[in-house]
Amino acid sequence: MKYLCLGYYNKEKMDALPTEEVEGIMLECQTHIKNLYSSSNVLMDVGISQEMKRLKRLNGEIQTESGMPNQLEKVIGSAFILEAENMDKAIQIASLHPTVQVKRGEQLGWEIEIFAIDSFDLKE
Numbered sequence: 001m002k003y004l005c006l007g008y009y010n011k012e013k014m015d016a017l018p019t020e021e022v023e024g025i026m027l028e029c030q031t032h033i034k035n036l037y038s039s040s041n042v043l044m045d046v047g048i049s050q051e052m053k054r055l056k057r058l059n060g061e062i063q064t065e066s067g068m069p070n071q072l073e074k075v076i077g078s079a080f081i082l083e084a085e086n087m088d089k090a091i092q093i094a095s096l097h098p099t100v101q102v103k104r105g106e107q108l109g110w111e112i113e114i115f116a117i118d119s120f121d122l123k124e
Contacts, residue, residue: 002043003090004117007078007099010109011050017108025108029098036080036096045080074109081117090114 014022036042054065078099084090091114095101099110 001084001086001090002117002119003082003084003087003094004115005080005082005090005094005097006076006113006115007080007097008074008109008111008113009077009099009105010073011075012073013108025102025104028102028104032096032098032101035101036093036098039082039093039096041082041084041093043081043083045078047078048076050075074111077110087114087116090116 017025033045037045052067054067056063056065078097080097082090082093084093094112094114097112099105099112102110
């Protein structure tokens with residue numbers, strides 16, 4: 001089974017930190033990222049930029065909007081897909097991620113959501 005994991009942070013709290021402090025926290029994340037990857041269950045891991053476009057259908061046409069995500073306080077900072085036998089195993093693997101390993105993350109609103117996902121064979 002595959003799982004989509006979304007890592008969130010509190011934008012206001014992160015933005016309030018000096019650049020050097022953020023860089024130090026990100027450096028601390030590297031050890032945990034290596035541990036996560038060594039599980040060999042991670043299929044993909046990406047950082048999410050805050051630049052985004054929203055597409056929607058309106059009056060029969062596709063409209064494009066620019067802007068920030070709807071939840072300004074809590075924004076997605078990372079997304080990763082992992083493979084695990086069940087949700088309990090997915091939780092165990094995702095718990096290696098810096099979002100829940102770096103102590104400072106608790107004060108900065110870091111958290112992970114885990115979703116079971118279906119994947120589709122695009123080669124058919």
